[in-house]
Amino acid sequence: xxxxxxxxxxxxxxxxxxxxxxxxxxxxxxxxxxxxxxxxxxxxxxxxxxxxxxxxxxxxxxxxxxxxxxxxxxxxxxxxxxxxxxxxxxxxxxxxxxxxxxxxxxxxxxxxxxxxxxxxxxxxxxxxxxxxxxxxxxxxxxxxxxxxxxxxxxxxxxxxxxxxxxxxxxxxxxxxxxxxxxxxxxxxxxxxxxxxxxxxxxxxxxxxxxxxxxxxxxxxxxxxxxxxxxxxxxxxxxxxxxxxxxxxxxxxxxxxxxxxxxxxxxxxxxxxxxxxxxxxxxxxxxxxxxxxxxxxxxxxxxxxxxxx
Numbered sequence: 001x002x003x004x005x006x007x008x009x010x011x012x013x014x015x016x017x018x019x020x021x022x023x024x025x026x027x028x029x030x031x032x033x034x035x036x037x038x039x040x041x042x043x044x045x046x047x048x049x050x051x052x053x054x055x056x057x058x059x060x061x062x063x064x065x066x067x068x069x070x071x072x073x074x075x076x077x078x079x080x081x082x083x084x085x086x087x088x089x090x091x092x093x094x095x096x097x098x099x100x101x102x103x104x105x106x107x108x109x110x111x112x113x114x115x116x117x118x119x120x121x122x123x124x125x126x127x128x129x130x131x132x133x134x135x136x137x138x139x140x141x142x143x144x145x146x147x148x149x150x151x152x153x154x155x156x157x158x159x160x161x162x163x164x165x166x167x168x169x170x171x172x173x174x175x176x177x178x179x180x181x182x183x184x185x186x187x188x189x190x191x192x193x194x195x196x197x198x199x200x201x202x203x204x205x206x207x208x209x210x211x212x213x214x215x216x217x218x219x220x221x222x223x224x225x226x227x228x229x230x231x232x233x234x235x236x237x238x239x240x241x242x243x244x245x246x247x248x249x250x251x252x253x254x255x256x257x258x259x260x261x262x263x264x265x266x267x268x269x270x271x272x273x274x275x276x277x278x279x280x281x282x283x284x285x286x287x288x289x290x291x292x293x294x295x296x297x298x299x300x301x302x303x304x305x306x307x308x
Contacts (some may be wrong), residue, residue, distance in 0.1 A: 051113035057256050058113050060265035066272045067181045070199030070300040074207030074238050077190060084236045088267050091116040094145050094184060095244035097131035099126055104249035108136055112256045115268040116140050119184040122147035122170030126289050129174035134174055141270055143182030144168045160194045169281040180271035182206055197209035209237030228258060
């Protein structure tokens with residue numbers, strides 16, 4: 001499978017307006033098996049107050065997004081909603097979950113007591129649901145990045161709807177609960193009909209302010225250099241990376257320390273509601289996922305000594 005992102009499209013896309021609510025970030029996030037419906041964000045002390053790392057990057061604040069009407073974010077394509085202040089960043093990761101790389105990204109984020117927004121591919125979610133559960137358990141926000149990372153610009157209306165809906169249903173199946181109604185287009189290709197459809201489904205769209213181009217990098221240092229140069233230019237932004245990429249996982253610890261040293265602060269993005277998946281696609285995912293043929297019960301529950 002080949003993955004790519006960062007391609008530009010011509011023209012601006014018009015989206016419906018929506019409200020964005022802001023709140024101070026809570027302290028250390030309590031792990032949960034799956035992300036529950038987000039409660040109102042309470043007032044709290046800074047995120048690093050109860051963090052084991054006294055010099056952690058942390059989270060400066062948490063924002064809650066109302067996705068009614070399908071608002072778009074990321075100045076590469078959407079200009080309407082600019083909710084970041086100077087020196088603030090949103091960390092986003094596409095194309096996971098993936099063995100070794102996603103857990104390494106999670107460790108780097110945990111070491112710095114900070115949070116990110118993940119856009120997993122539906123197929124990958126069915127391959128490695130246990131890894132995606134770790135993302136949720138550590139308090140990160142999870143959206144969707146289609147079922148198979150197909151370029152929706154090249155799909156019919158029926159096909160792009162299937163890609164979108166199967167992606168969300170697959171993530172829901174992997175997590176055991178619906179994800180957030182956040183979506184990122186593969187290759188950042190935004191067909192107008194698909195944008196309209198997401199608006200009708202009340203799903204928010206995330207483009208980016210700056211692409212790390214980590215899928216082109218040959219060394220971790222290149223990822224760090226690209227991100228920091230773009231941040232120096234723009235002063236803030238939604239950063240696109242990939243937890244599928246090995247060099248990104250390698251680069252992240254140093255990149256997070258560099259962000260901290262240069263005075264950047266992380267904003268954690270949450271949704272007001274969970275996505276409402278469609279039953280027919282939920283059923284399709286259940287049918288398509290291979291059922292294990294070997295029992296997963298522990299040996300102690302299968303075999304026991306009755307005499308010795």
